[in-house]
Amino acid sequence: MAVRGTLLLPQFLLPVRPAGTVLEHHALRMVGDRIDALLPAEDALVRFPEDLQVALPRHVLMPGMINLHTHSPMTLLRGVADDLPLAQWLQDHIWPAEQRLVTAQFVADGTRLAMLEMLLSGTTCFNEQYFFPEVIAREARAFGMRASVGVPIINVATPWADGLQACLARAEALMETVADDPLVDACLSPHAPYTVDDHALQEVAALAVAGQVQISMHVLETAAERVQHEQTHGMGPLARLQRFGLLGPDFLAVHMVHPDAEDMQRLADTGTQLAHCPKSNLKLASGICPLPQLLAAGLNVGVGTDGAASNNRLDLLEEVRTAALLAKGSSGDATAVDAWQALDMVTINGARALGKETQLGSLEVGKIADLAALELQAAATQPLHQLHSQLIYSASSSQFSDVWVAGERLLKDRQLTRFHADQLLAEAALWPARFRGDASVGPSL
């Protein structure tokens, strides 16, 4: 007897690959966690009469989006310190708050809130960097979301680890824990060139090779970073990272707002991956990343929202819209980063940056069924002249109605299937009082 699958029957399919394709009245067949077939809806109904059918009559079905950089637990610090430059924001507000508040419970509550926001807005996979990564990994597994969980590597003591050796030990432990996990990967996240010393970089490079894991790091987020780095190390951040053999396809450089010509060459020569976070860079006045030049150099660039304390939304659709508009406005070229390129950035480019191009990022037979359906029957997306343009320039992330991760429908008609959104929001709502030091709500455990 034939295997029973599920037929998703959307009005439109945006498979991302082949590039520039829109399929109308086609079905996507899922079997288990995989995409089994893409074919005309009529044929699908004849060939697979036993399949479960999911009607999406006014929807476009696309790959779930991939958020290449976030700090999920920081959703609990959303809006505590806005309209400030990065250094002051970090040193006077965020770091002190984290010293006071960050615990396993903070990380668990904040991660659940972040995953709720991301799932509701069409994101199925996120590349994470925060303390208590083992808690984040556990919460992602429980939530059913795909995550690349970065273990922070930093020389200073934190509420989570008392220094480099502790970070490295916990990295090895997490790598072992998630070794066979279908949803969660571990990666190494040295914080930034200005917070990680040479010895730590050596250890990171060795551990990444030994464990065959990716590395994700903030690099050249501000212009000051290069100046300070040259004073301290006698060279720019990328030159130093290259000396330790860190640059390459397994290294994700986050932000990259201020590369010079030499840096661009280094990035291109090594095939280093890039995560662009335009809204965070604007809000902290870090600058405007030269996205068109990076793409012209043949680099693979995906998009990250950064944490909610500096964005303040984990909305990848608004993020990539901002990336496309900002690229045009800052370069003076309205053709820069068109809607198709923008769609690639939040799907296939993100998959490639995480080393998962063969598994994720497009709707192709054999790939994993991480999917998002957006309802088109809304004022902002009517009338429908060009689907890809409506999605990137017009749609609101609130139009995502259904999301599947590894073939499981985690969002059904805008409702979570595993959790109750109100409960997650209620957990989060306790934190402002804890932030203010109000003992009545109880300590963070």
Next chain:
Amino acid sequence: MAVRGTLLLPQFLLPVRPAGTVLEHHALRMVGDRIDALLPAEDALVRFPEDLQVALPRHVLMPGMINLHTHSPMTLLRGVADDLPLAQWLQDHIWPAEQRLVTAQFVADGTRLAMLEMLLSGTTCFNEQYFFPEVIAREARAFGMRASVGVPIINVATPWADGLQACLARAEALMETVADDPLVDACLSPHAPYTVDDHALQEVAALAVAGQVQISMHVLETAAERVQHEQTHGMGPLARLQRFGLLGPDFLAVHMVHPDAEDMQRLADTGTQLAHCPKSNLKLASGICPLPQLLAAGLNVGVGTDGAASNNRLDLLEEVRTAALLAKGSSGDATAVDAWQALDMVTINGARALGKETQLGSLEVGKIADLAALELQAAATQPLHQLHSQLIYSASSSQFSDVWVAGERLLKDRQLTRFHADQLLAEAALWPARFRGDASVGPSL
């Protein structure tokens, strides 16, 4: 017997004036189309026991937002030509399409779609500029939305008018029609310095004075405009407008992306009003308006979405968020345009730009009850550390649940009260086929 009013009972009130104020557990009392009182909810329930009560337990109530610049009917051309520079977009795509399609029906259908999108996203008043303004005025009145309807003044013949005299005659007619209209005003909208000759500017100046109406005009949207204008007229656009006495508090200069030092002085000296349209300027690669400098010069700047063919959303909350982020990123100053200033830009500054500061733009006793309620119980706006910050940097416009114009609740729990959204969307959905020249859907009448 006492007059029966309506008590709105939100969790929070953002009155905008006094500046920086957040009121918790307060009531806003409406009587007719006016704000009658703002007082603690407890007191309100005692003082006005007979009033109709509207519970908004998880909402913030704020002034309805004011969209200072749009071309509503262009919603029907949303996405027909993206990723193109302004001149090519206008001359090769938009103008030819308009020549073919623009009729009274096009304008009526497109205006209804635009008002649906604006109302759903918390906008209660829009400053319009498009052909068939008499149709737009009629549709706004029927929809119940507040509008300042600009009559296009342009020397070339259009599908609506065969030249300057026809434009002026229709302007006078519309001014007479709406003379006593509580919702709709007429204004004059000479298109741009490069499409309106000296004689037309003279006529506009005279008619504006005679009819005591405002003038709204695209000015310095691109760098090329200044160069061409200096070649044609021997002076920059603002110098020429000033020669005809057009600059001043009744003149709204839209875009103003490329003012030089002399222009800044002219704008400040005359108290000319400004409409900033950041997303349209980015998308068409027109440039980045020096918003922080304009504000520092003491100018009054509001926000416009521009038309949906160049934005492509009429979402004023996302627009002002972009304005604030872009101001920080482009100026290198993270303190530029903070959340309070951003809130002012879409409320009181917009009202001032339309000469309605005493009537609109803040929640003050005696002002008109144009209101919007945004539901805060959503992933993107929890937890709630700082209300104004959550609204500007985190909230989605889809969180607006209820909107009142002149005291009438036009949006109730996200549903229109006067129209059916699906019917408006169905009307709009016919236009792509007409755009493609498909006769089967019938001509545009």
